[in-house]
Amino acid sequence: MPTAVGIIVRKVGHLTKFNQNGDYNFLVNDFSPRYYLPILSDPTDEDTDDDGLNDDVDPDRLVMNTPPFGTDEYFEEVRQKAAKSFSGTYNRTWYADLGGLLPLYINIQREKDVIAKAELDIMMKDVNRYEKCLYTVSDENWLRFCEFFNECVMEYGTVDEELHYFRLKLNRTPSSFEELVNNKDNWYLYDKKHTRYHMNNSNNDINNVSIYISKNDYYPSYSTYWNEYNMKFVDKYGMNEVVVMPNKDLSGMSNDEIYDYLTDATHWQILTDDYKKAQNDQNFKYDPVNVGTYNYSAYDFDYINLDGTPKKTSSLSHDKYDVQPYLKDGENYGNVPGLIYGNSKKQRDKNEDYYYDNANTAVFSDYWNIGDKFR
Structure with missing residues (x-):
C-alpha cells in the first residue's frame, strides 16, 4: 500500500513534467534508463489526413478524400x-x-x-x-x-498573374509519348509555326547551351538544348497541351541516324514543370520554359466540346487569355514564376529559324503524316 510520502513524491514528480510552455511531457526530467518509441503522429489531431473531414465522420481517416471534381x-x-x-x-x-x-x-x-x-x-x-x-x-x-x-x-x-500561372495545374498529359501516339485520335499535332514558343534555345550545338536561372526554389535552374525538334500537341478539346523533345543528346549523329532514332516514339520525353516527376520518371523531362501549358480559350481550330459538338473558338480570344498573359507586355510572366527568359515574339521567330536551318525536317514530316488527327 503506497505511503503518504510516496503519493506526494509522485505528484510532485508529475508537476516537473511540464515544459516552459506549460505543456505536459512525460519525458521531461525523466532520469530513469527507459526507452520509448517515437510518436510520429499527433494523437490529438482531429483530422489525421487533413482533408477537411474530422476523423469521427471520415470513412477513411488516413486517405485524403478529394471533392467530387467534375460532377x-x-x-x-x-x-x-x-x-x-x-x-x-x-x-x-x-x-x-x-x-x-x-x-x-x-x-x-x-x-x-x-x-x-x-x-x-x-x-x-x-x-x-x-x-x-x-x-x-x-x-x-x-x-x-x-x-x-x-x-x-x-x-x-481577364487572366491575372495568379490565373495565368495556375494553368499548369490544370494541364493533364498522357503517361508517355508512346501512349499519346497510340491514342492519336485524341490529339492534334501543331505545325512548327505554332510551336515556336515551345522551342526556346533551338540550337543543335551542344557547346551553345542556354542556362535558365531561377529565383524560385520550386523551379530549379537548368540548361537545355536540341529544342528545334520539339513537337507540340493539343487535345481535341483545345485545352490540354503536350510538348515532347528527344530523350538524349543528338550531337555527332547524322541526319539519317537522327531520323531513325526519333521516329521511334519511345525516344521522346514529355516536358514538365515538375522537377521531382522528371527525376523519377524517364518519360518526362524537366523544362518549364518550353513545357506545354493549358488553354483557357482554344485557338481557332476544329476543336469539339465534351458532348461532341463543335467548339466555338477564336484566335483573338486565345490571344487575350493565353498568349498575352504569357508575354505580358514585356514583363515576362512566362510559364512559371521566378524563371525569366526571352519569351518574346522576336525570340519565337528566332526559334523557327533555328529549326529550318538545323533540324532534319523529315522527322517532323513523318509524325505529321501518321494520321489525319495530327494537324
Whole structure:
C-alpha cells in the first residue's frame, strides 16, 4: 500500500513534467534508463489526413478524400458558395441611383464578374489543397472540371498573374509519348509555326547551351538544348497541351541516324514543370520554359466540346487569355514564376529559324503524316 510520502513524491514528480510552455511531457526530467518509441503522429489531431473531414465522420481517416471534381454536385456547391460569399459584399446603390437600362446592364454584368471570380477562387483553393490527390479524379471528370473552370474565366473576362500561372495545374498529359501516339485520335499535332514558343534555345550545338536561372526554389535552374525538334500537341478539346523533345543528346549523329532514332516514339520525353516527376520518371523531362501549358480559350481550330459538338473558338480570344498573359507586355510572366527568359515574339521567330536551318525536317514530316488527327 503506497505511503503518504510516496503519493506526494509522485505528484510532485508529475508537476516537473511540464515544459516552459506549460505543456505536459512525460519525458521531461525523466532520469530513469527507459526507452520509448517515437510518436510520429499527433494523437490529438482531429483530422489525421487533413482533408477537411474530422476523423469521427471520415470513412477513411488516413486517405485524403478529394471533392467530387467534375460532377454536377461539385459545380452546384461551387455556385452556392460563390453566391453566398458575394451576398452583402457588393454595393450596387450607385448604379441604381443612375437609373435607366445602361446602369442596370452594368450592375448585372459587374455582379457576374464578381461571382465568376469567387467561383474561380473556390476551385483554385480546392485544386491547391488536394493537389497530391488529383490523380484519383478520372480523366472524364477532370475534363468536365476544366471546361467549367474555363467558362468561369470567360465570364470573369481577364487572366491575372495568379490565373495565368495556375494553368499548369490544370494541364493533364498522357503517361508517355508512346501512349499519346497510340491514342492519336485524341490529339492534334501543331505545325512548327505554332510551336515556336515551345522551342526556346533551338540550337543543335551542344557547346551553345542556354542556362535558365531561377529565383524560385520550386523551379530549379537548368540548361537545355536540341529544342528545334520539339513537337507540340493539343487535345481535341483545345485545352490540354503536350510538348515532347528527344530523350538524349543528338550531337555527332547524322541526319539519317537522327531520323531513325526519333521516329521511334519511345525516344521522346514529355516536358514538365515538375522537377521531382522528371527525376523519377524517364518519360518526362524537366523544362518549364518550353513545357506545354493549358488553354483557357482554344485557338481557332476544329476543336469539339465534351458532348461532341463543335467548339466555338477564336484566335483573338486565345490571344487575350493565353498568349498575352504569357508575354505580358514585356514583363515576362512566362510559364512559371521566378524563371525569366526571352519569351518574346522576336525570340519565337528566332526559334523557327533555328529549326529550318538545323533540324532534319523529315522527322517532323513523318509524325505529321501518321494520321489525319495530327494537324
